[in-house]
Amino acid sequence: MTDRQMTTMTLTAERTYLAVPVYLYDESMDRTERVRFDHLRLFYVKDASGRIIFRFVTSWKEDMTKDPDYVSCLNIGAWRGQRLTIETEQPKAFLDHIAQTDHQVYSYAALKGEEDTGAEDPARPQLHYTAPVGWINDPNGLVYQNGVWHLFYQHNPMNVEWANMSWGHAVSDDLLHFHYVDDIMFPDDNGAMFSGCGLVNERGCFGLPKDALLFFYTASQDPTRLVPGVVNTQRLAFSTDNGKTIQKFEGWHLPNLGGDNRDPKIFWHEETKSYVMVLFLQGKSFAILRSADLEEWEITQKMDYDPMWECPDLVRLRADDGGEKWAFLSADGYYYLGSFDGYVFTPETGLLHLFEGEEKLPYAGQTYSNTDERVIQIAWLRIPNRGTNYTGTLSLPRELSLGRDETGYYIRQSFAAEALPYEEKLPDGSVRIRDSYIQETISPEGRYCTVRLI
Numbered sequence: 001m002t003d004r005q006m007t008t009m010t011l012t013a014e015r016t017y018l019a020v021p022v023y024l025y026d027e028s029m030d031r032t033e034r035v036r037f038d039h040l041r042l043f044y045v046k047d048a049s050g051r052i053i054f055r056f057v058t059s060w061k062e063d064m065t066k067d068p069d070y071v072s073c074l075n076i077g078a079w080r081g082q083r084l085t086i087e088t089e090q091p092k093a094f095l096d097h098i099a100q101t102d103h104q105v106y107s108y109a110a111l112k113g114e115e116d117t118g119a120e121d122p123a124r125p126q127l128h129y130t131a132p133v134g135w136i137n138d139p140n141g142l143v144y145q146n147g148v149w150h151l152f153y154q155h156n157p158m159n160v161e162w163a164n165m166s167w168g169h170a171v172s173d174d175l176l177h178f179h180y181v182d183d184i185m186f187p188d189d190n191g192a193m194f195s196g197c198g199l200v201n202e203r204g205c206f207g208l209p210k211d212a213l214l215f216f217y218t219a220s221q222d223p224t225r226l227v228p229g230v231v232n233t234q235r236l237a238f239s240t241d242n243g244k245t246i247q248k249f250e251g252w253h254l255p256n257l258g259g260d261n262r263d264p265k266i267f268w269h270e271e272t273k274s275y276v277m278v279l280f281l282q283g284k285s286f287a288i289l290r291s292a293d294l295e296e297w298e299i300t301q302k303m304d305y306d307p308m309w310e311c312p313d314l315v316r317l318r319a320d321d322g323g324e325k326w327a328f329l330s331a332d333g334y335y336y337l338g339s340f341d342g343y344v345f346t347p348e349t350g351l352l353h354l355f356e357g358e359e360k361l362p363y364a365g366q367t368y369s370n371t372d373e374r375v376i377q378i379a380w381l382r383i384p385n386r387g388t389n390y391t392g393t394l395s396l397p398r399e400l401s402l403g404r405d406e407t408g409y410y411i412r413q414s415f416a417a418e419a420l421p422y423e424e425k426l427p428d429g430s431v432r433i434r435d436s437y438i439q440e441t442i443s444p445e446g447r448y449c450t451v452r453l454i
Helices: 033-038 417-422
Strands: 007-012 017-022 040-046 052-059 070-075 083-088 099-101 134-145 148-156 166-172 179-185 192-200 213-220 233-239 247-254 262-269 274-282 285-291 298-304 313-318 324-329 334-340 345-347 362-367 376-381 398-405 408-415 431-435 438-442 449-453
Touching: 017 052, 033 040, 070 179, 134 166, 134 213, 134 362, 134 376, 148 192, 148 376, 166 192, 192 362, 213 262, 262 313, 274 313, 313 334, 313 362, 324 345, 324 398, 334 408, 408 417, 408 431, 408 438, 417 431
Parallel strands: 134 192, 192 262, 313 398
Antiparallel strands: 007 083, 017 070, 017 099, 040 052, 040 083, 134 148, 148 166, 166 179, 192 213, 213 233, 233 247, 262 274, 274 285, 285 298, 313 324, 324 334, 334 345, 362 376, 376 398, 398 408, 431 438, 438 449
């Protein structure tokens, strides 16, 4: 094990991207968090004023003179011409692999201008989004605007294991084929960039344009040494160019409401002319908050829903027979149906579940905003992808509505209409879509979705 003394290098930002080497853990290594975190080394990039613009923990290996497993490209275009300083606990051999490039590259061979014989993974799914490299988990900031489906997500660009929670960004014009744009939010002094939501600023809040995109997220404590001494707070970022660039808004935050409070999901409730936020608090506890302007919030309900946990969502669903219910959902796919008056959610069913299957791959589903009456959910699929430079995928988009049978109402699922050309109808009436090694199947009545590896 190497010591943790800081090594420094300076460079002038001359190109668009800073390519940083990434070394993956040996498959034989004990993968518990204790051992894995012990192999992480701090890595900072500072601008000419000394302000940290990128901060990560990067994995250490015994021999870093060898070529890295892949490279992660950080966009330094905004600092072109400036003198940047890199400070890291990694050895000089690590710094020797750092380079600049005008294009996003992911392999060290491509960075060196050599032929990259392993550039494309033939098994990579085509309909299930995967990050080009690194770890992926919760979908975030799902919002539709001007013909573009924006997909943000929890991303660690610096390894295929969890750490360094940042927001990646991908876009699609058909809701199925998403294309990576860039990583757009990174850990800062307030914490790591945990999950959150996106919405169009239709009422001109915060003095921003009505067509601005607003992103509410959790700045979170982190179990590594990345951002010590912080508590979870809810914060805001925005875009005034249809998501091409995003700025953090420094003039507002929601203070810690206790414990691990995180994962804000916000929508406008027309009947009571107010914004509503659902928020995970801690354990099995959640809260509902209201605000007229997205700035001042009051708690109107706290509830304990065992065994629900984190990433709450609250959506209005309609049935073909004219019935209407609200659904309160959590990350694990559990949900209640009930009523919501803008202040309080009242369950009217027992605990229900969206998913079947022993593999339990789907998690942390989130619904899109600004889609009129369509309710479209995408979830994280907890797939390890061993032997590749990426971990995890996102699910196919599913539309949620109300179904009804002899037991009462339930959430009826179907693949988004855009996926119809890829559907395969089975003899029992269920519908499935196969994509490389992933198969998603929705039961005949739409009550359950099963995801498995094939």
